[in-house]
Amino acid sequence: MAVVSSAHSNIISKTFLFHHINGFKRFSFCLPFSSSSAASLSSKKKCRQPVASSVLELGGIKIAKDDVVRDDPTNNVPDSIFSKLGMQLHRRNNHPLGILKNGIYEYFDSNYLSMFDKFDDLCPIVSVKQNFDDVLVPADHVSRSYNDTYYVDSQTVLRCHTSAHQAKLLRKGHTHFLVTGDVYRRDSIDSTHYPVFHQMEGVRVFTPDNWEASGLDPISYAAEDLKKSLEGLARHLFGAVEMRWIDTYFPFTNPSYELEIYFKEKWMEVLGCGVMEQEILKSNGRSDSVAWAFGLGLERLAMVLFDIPDIRLFWSNDERFTSQFSEGQMGVKFKPISKYPPCYKDMSFWINESFTENNLCEVIRGIAGDLVEEVSLIDNFTNKKGMTSHCYRIAYRSMERSLTDEEINNMQWSVREQVQTKLNVVLR
Ligand code: DAH
Numbered sequence: 001m002a003v004v005s006s007a008h009s010n011i012i013s014k015t016f017l018f019h020h021i022n023g024f025k026r027f028s029f030c031l032p033f034s035s036s037s038a039a040s041l042s043s044k045k046k047c048r049q050p051v052a053s054s055v056l057e058l059g060g061i062k063i064a065k066d067d068v069v070r071d072d073p074t075n076n077v078p079d080s081i082f083s084k085l086g087m088q089l090h091r092r093n094n095h096p097l098g099i100l101k102n103g104i105y106e107y108f109d110s111n112y113l114s115m116f117d118k119f120d121d122l123c124p125i126v127s128v129k130q131n132f133d134d135v136l137v138p139a140d141h142v143s144r145s146y147n148d149t150y151y152v153d154s155q156t157v158l159r160c161h162t163s164a165h166q167a168k169l170l171r172k173g174h175t176h177f178l179v180t181g182d183v184y185r186r187d188s189i190d191s192t193h194y195p196v197f198h199q200m201e202g203v204r205v206f207t208p209d210n211w212e213a214s215g216l217d218p219i220s221y222a223a224e225d226l227k228k229s230l231e232g233l234a235r236h237l238f239g240a241v242e243m244r245w246i247d248t249y250f251p252f253t254n255p256s257y258e259l260e261i262y263f264k265e266k267w268m269e270v271l272g273c274g275v276m277e278q279e280i281l282k283s284n285g286r287s288d289s290v291a292w293a294f295g296l297g298l299e300r301l302a303m304v305l306f307d308i309p310d311i312r313l314f315w316s317n318d319e320r321f322t323s324q325f326s327e328g329q330m331g332v333k334f335k336p337i338s339k340y341p342p343c344y345k346d347m348s349f350w351i352n353e354s355f356t357e358n359n360l361c362e363v364i365r366g367i368a369g370d371l372v373e374e375v376s377l378i379d380n381f382t383n384k385k386g387m388t389s390h391c392y393r394i395a396y397r398s399m400e401r402s403l404t405d406e407e408i409n410n411m412q413w414s415v416r417e418q419v420q421t422k423l424n425v426v427l428r
Contacts, residue, residue: 060123063085072153075152085158089315093327095322100298102328107237118178119178119181122179134166149184170281170286180198186358197299203293206225226273229292230271234270241262250274252280270296273294276293341402343397346378349419361375
């Protein structure tokens with residue numbers, strides 16, 4: 001339902017953040033903003049200070065846990081998210097995400113004589129300016145809310161898309177580049193949504209000599225080249241499939257498109273793209289140029305290419321998962337490890353005005369971690385007094401083992417307790 005939507009890992013419908021509707025309630029952010037500077041995070045000086053707690057190195061910058069997770073109203077990053085920073089699944093050559101990334105690299109390298117510069121280690125902690133302003137995301141856009149994005153402080157976020165790096169790379173003079181990275185979004189819970197997923201961004205810049213000889217205007221020239229390149233990429237990944245282009249909206253491109261392919265008997269969105277807004281080029285020292293850009297969700301494609309049924313599996317260290325994939329083996333079909341039974345628990349409560357499903361899911365994930373498979377709203381009504389009740393069904397299931405009743409009951413008790421205290425709702 002969002003006004004715009006997301007290049008998510010989702011393989012069903014909630015895809016591109018900046019265009020699709022997400023289907024869930026989003027609330028506008030209302031937290032007090034402090035003027036504290038998150039810029040300090042990218043300042044090497046601060047990041048290199050010795051710290052007692054765990055320290056990560058991200059894109060050459062050292063980051064301590066207390067730089068990212070703080071008890072402060074401008075910060076909404078939980079421990080569980082900090083633990084994912086630095087995992088960089090996309091850099092493991094025998095992980096489905098790494099195999100897919102390398103498969104895409106191969107396409108660009110062989111068709112463009114290795115012209116594309118590749119980045120897969122840029123720090124995921126970026127400024128609000130990089131993540132939103134630099135790519136023209138409107139000031140009132142829902143994706144800027146604390147309900148949708150992880151804020152480290154009022155000026156710093158965990159990037160919610162790899163488009164956050166476009167402006168800086170253009171400024172540095174890159175004209176052909178691919179950026180792969182982990183991206184972070186607060187979201188609901190189901191088999192295709194996880195608060196951390198991976199995207200790849202591609203950008204190609206043209207100069208007047210490129211389009212002048214073609215007889216086309218610069219925008220048509222870039223759009224044509226974009227379509228040709230991405231159709232080639234889709235064929236490289238999926239074989240000789242039927243394709244179609246859908247007009248859409250992204251704040252950073254105009255015109256904007258989605259590429260869909262007909263795969264396993266249905267139309268599936270592969271990526272979002274378009275001709276870069278001239279303003280972005282102009283602000284970054286490229287007023288004489290036009291460019292195209294695209295963004296794709298790696299999980300979304302990998303789930304289809306490798307037959308991976310649940311997004312949590314990408315994070316599994318279980319050998320029965322990891323041993324099924326090896327470097328360069330694109331599209332090997334995953335053989336499900338035995339299925340363990342799900343256990344369902346329902347809970348009903350009266351919501352308040354600030355209740356959101358993303359906040360609920362964050363509380364549940366904080367307790368159950370990857371043992372929660374799905375949270376779905378199964379009943380919703382408003383009584384005569386105007387009080388609204390929601391009933392959610394929580395599916396607990398491990399990908400790796402059977403859960404005991406005791407374990408599930410304990411989790412459910414903690415969920416009930418924390419939902420009351422943290423979300424201020426009244427259990428029924
Ligand atoms: N950043 C978009 C998202 O996360 C994906 C995207 C769409 C990137 C179009 C692009 C683009 O570069 O041109 O939803």
